[in-house]
Amino acid sequence: MAKRGYHHGNLRQALVEAALELIREKGPTGFTLSEAAKQAGVTPAAVYRHFAGREDLIAEAARQGYEVFADVMQFAYDSGQPSALAAFEATGRAYLAFARKYPGHYIAMFESGISVNRNPDLAIVAQRARDVLERAASDLSKHIPPEKRPPAAMFSAHIWAMSHGVVELFARNSPGSVSPFPPEELLETGIGVYLRGLGLIPPDN
Template sequence: MSKRGYHHGNLRQALVDAALELIEAKGPTGFTLSEAAKQAGVTPAAVYRHFEGREDLIAEAALQGYEIFSDLMDYAYQSGQPSALAAFEATGRAYLAFARKHPGHYIAMFESGISINRTPELAAAANRANGVLEKAAGDLSQHIPADKRPPASMFSAHIWAMSHGVVELFARNSPGRASPFPPEDLLESGIGIYLRGLGLVAPDN
């Protein structure tokens, strides 16, 4: 394997890329810094020029994941305009698309045990992603009288949880689990049922 990054001034990113491959293959606790260094083509000592330890390296992978995730969510939201419903549903589908396309980032973000409050930068990136979904939820609820309107933060959190559940159970090849329906169909129908129950979508839609 060629040495990635050290002789080209990009060792930090080379180590993140190596960690993402190892996270996907072995899980967030299944590799060592020495393995990440070897994967990147550098000595273990070189890692400590950029990261204090494995958790610091995983946190950087999570940060980059949240930045990609936020951009993807925002693009989905914008592409669904001007329909508030289309924009909201698009952000749910974007969750599935992200988990499929960026499994290493997804695991670092949601399965590594790294707190989003580990650094201000990580917290800001995570909150930005949540903010996109909450904005889409707020747009969708505008036609409901204010005194009957559910908090956007509440039902956006419910949709986030639903999306996460579909990903974990059916979109990431969970051992022993299979669904007769595509994950996208499961999520779309679940969102539809939920939104109708809240009165956010007309019953005949």
């Protein structure tokens, strides 16, 4: 591919797209800025006009991922209304769907070691995504007597952790972690067990 220098039409986004492809192929620590530049068709020196280093590039990939993730979660939440239970379950499924459709973004967001507080823009959009799941949890927890009601942040964190575990172990072809059940079924039944424990859905007969 010919080197086009920093006059490349949208170099910043081209570098992000290159990084996402390399992240999918090699992981977040398996490539250099020079490789990202080569993938984008520019000189390594041109990269530094936009990013101070590889971690800044990955942070931008994560930020863009959170933008999509927050929109996906919001759409799932809205689609489940007016039922608080349906909205809550939909956000759990949306987590799994996002991880499958956007693996590069997912890895940059959750497996790169980049803090969501690395820069203000990343922190804001990451919080927006968390707020959607917390709002869904808060809506559903209103059906629990106040004295038995867990904090919405804890409620949503439990489901986030369960969703993340299913993705990591069974939805992204982790070596040696083959499940006899589809990831969607694992997540659905896991959420069901959790909600039954809180008395939010009736027990199986």
